[in-house]
Amino acid sequence: MYESEVKDYCRRAGSLLACSRAQRQQFDRLTRQSVQEYLQEVPGAPWPEVERTLGSPEEAASAFMESLPPDTAEHWAGAHKCRLRLAAAAVCLVFALLVGVIAFFVITKGVAIIEKETTIYYLDDNSSMPPLPDLE
Amino acid sequence: MANTNSSRAPRSGTAAGMRESIKKAVTEMMVLFLLRQKPMYTYEMSQELTRLTGGVYTFNTLYLAIYRLQEHGYITEAGKQEAGNRLRVYFKLTDAGQRYLDELLPTYREMIGALDSLLAQDGKLYKEE
Numbered sequence: 001m002y003e004s005e006v007k008d009y010c011r012r013a014g015s016l017l018a019c020s021r022a023q024r025q026q027f028d029r030l031t032r033q034s035v036q037e038y039l040q041e042v043p044g045a046p047w048p049e050v051e052r053t054l055g056s057p058e059e060a061a062s063a064f065m066e067s068l069p070p071d072t073a074e075h076w077a078g079a080h081k082c083r084l085r086l087a088a089a090a091v092c093l094v095f096a097l098l099v100g101v102i103a104f105f106v107i108t109k110g111v112a113i114i115e116k117e118t119t120i121y122y123l124d125d126n127s128s129m130p131p132l133p134d135l136e
Numbered sequence: 137m138a139n140t141n142s143s144r145a146p147r148s149g150t151a152a153g154m155r156e157s158i159k160k161a162v163t164e165m166m167v168l169f170l171l172r173q174k175p176m177y178t179y180e181m182s183q184e185l186t187r188l189t190g191g192v193y194t195f196n197t198l199y200l201a202i203y204r205l206q207e208h209g210y211i212t213e214a215g216k217q218e219a220g221n222r223l224r225v226y227f228k229l230t231d232a233g234q235r236y237l238d239e240l241l242p243t244y245r246e247m248i249g250a251l252d253s254l255l256a257q258d259g260k261l262y263k264e265e
Contacts, residue, residue, distance in 0.1 A: 034178070034199035040222045041179040053182065055196035059156070063197040067204040 005047045006035055009057055016061035018073040018080075027064050159193065163201045165244060166193070168210065168229060168237040175214040177224040178202060202227065210236050 010028045017024055031054060038053050039045060054060055065073060105111065148157070170181050182195045195201075205211045210233035214226040229237070 030199055030203055037178055037199075037225075053195070053198065055200075059160070060197050060200060063160070063200040063204075067200065067207055 001039055002035060002047050002050065005051075006032055009051065009054065009060075013057035013061045013064075016058060017064060018076045019065070019068055020076065023064075023068060023072070027060075030064075031060070156196070159196060162244065163195065163198070164205060164210075165237065165240045166195075167198070167201050167205060168233055168240070171211055171227055171229045172234070172237060175226040175228040177217075177226050180224075181227075205233065208232075208236075 010031055013027065013031070014024050017027060019027075034054060035050055038050055042049070055063065148154075166185055167181060170176060170184060176184065178198060182198055186194050202211065206227075209230055211227045212230050214228035217224045217226065
């Protein structure tokens with residue numbers, strides 16, 4: 001019940017969590033468990049009522065961050081920055097490669113790669129010509 | 137679809153924002169206080185606090201406060217009970233939780249007392265000046 005609402009709630013709160021994926025999963029698990037427990041006690045409760053017990057996504061994210069070690073957010077921010085730098089470097093590398101390839105074709109005015117194979121047969125009077133290789 | 141308006145946290149600079157901040161500050165203390173009275177399950181805590189405060193205080197993010205207190209070792213599961221098709225998990229205070237609450241209460245009373253007595257002097261302060 002309320003699967004899409006819970007998913008949306010976790011997504012909104014998750015965007016405010018500065019922690020690892022495992023910790024986010026723990027947050028999602030706690031949220032789902034809490035919704036399930038509430039609906040067990042108040043079957044058919046409307047979603048806004050359920051959400052009130054969870055707190056707003058901002059409140060929930062802030063409350064969850066308080067349960068984590070104090071340096072978690074800092075550590076995660078550092079790791080996140082590192083990942084962003086690596087991603088930026090990868091994008092730059094791909095871009096440079098593309099520019100290089102385009103420049104190569106512009107300078108060489110296009111390159112056609114042709115594979116040519118030549119077979120020379122020296123035939124004397126007594127020999128017969130071998131069958132031609134199948135080129136297809 | 138979720139009602140985004142209902143989920144928006146009250147902003148600071150509003151009375152509702154201050155109320156939420158106070159609630160947030162005392163949530164753990166209130167959970168510990170309730171569990172000192174008797175073991176309870178999550179929904180029961182929520183209902184009891186609302187009832188005992190005449191509806192003034194309602195828990196937000198109670199499940200996260202319980203998770204936090206469990207992580208810190210201040211509360212622990214006291215058992216599970218099946219009621220109909222419901223499975224209720226009861227919590228109780230640990231010794232560390234008792235001590236923590238004993239530390240929190242005087243701090244809370246000191247703060248609230250000082251602020252209350254200051255606010256009681258509204259309009260009477262600096263009259264001579």
